[in-house]
Amino acid sequence: xxxxxxxxxxxxxxxxxxxxxxxxxxxxxxxxxxxxxxxxxxxxxxxxxxxxxxxxxxxxxxxxxxxxxxxxxxxxxxxxxxxxxxxxxxxxxxxxxxxxxxxxxxxxxxxxxxxxxx
Numbered sequence: 001x002x003x004x005x006x007x008x009x010x011x012x013x014x015x016x017x018x019x020x021x022x023x024x025x026x027x028x029x030x031x032x033x034x035x036x037x038x039x040x041x042x043x044x045x046x047x048x049x050x051x052x053x054x055x056x057x058x059x060x061x062x063x064x065x066x067x068x069x070x071x072x073x074x075x076x077x078x079x080x081x082x083x084x085x086x087x088x089x090x091x092x093x094x095x096x097x098x099x100x101x102x103x104x105x106x107x108x109x110x111x112x113x114x115x116x117x118x
Contacts, residue, residue: 002024002025002029010108011044018050020053021061029061029065033064033069042072044077046065046077047104048078048081049079049104051082052082053084054088059092075110076098077099078100079107
């Protein structure tokens with residue numbers, strides 16, 4: 001599996017552990033978001049620090065996680081996006097509605113702040 005899942009106090013950490021978020025991994029990622037959402041989890045931190053590329057199916061997985069989290073009034077934050085993936089995210093214009101941080105630590109602060117507000 002190309003993703004690693006860790007339940008944290010305020011959120012679920014989802015780490016992409018492969019270099020490419022492509023169709024093979026995107027299917028697993030979408031399934032995890034759907035499964036976790038059905039279990040009531042609504043706050044996700046997606047760590048993409050090890051990911052160097054992302055295709056259309058990967059972008060779809062990102063928007064699926066965001067949509068599910070948003071429908072439950074949760075937080076969805078992406079961290080560790082490298083320059084190549086950042087260009088793809090900007091071309092798809094998803095950076096306009098998703099929260100993206102440079103580091104996992106920054107993302108954790110954003111999620112904790114959002115959780116405390118709700």
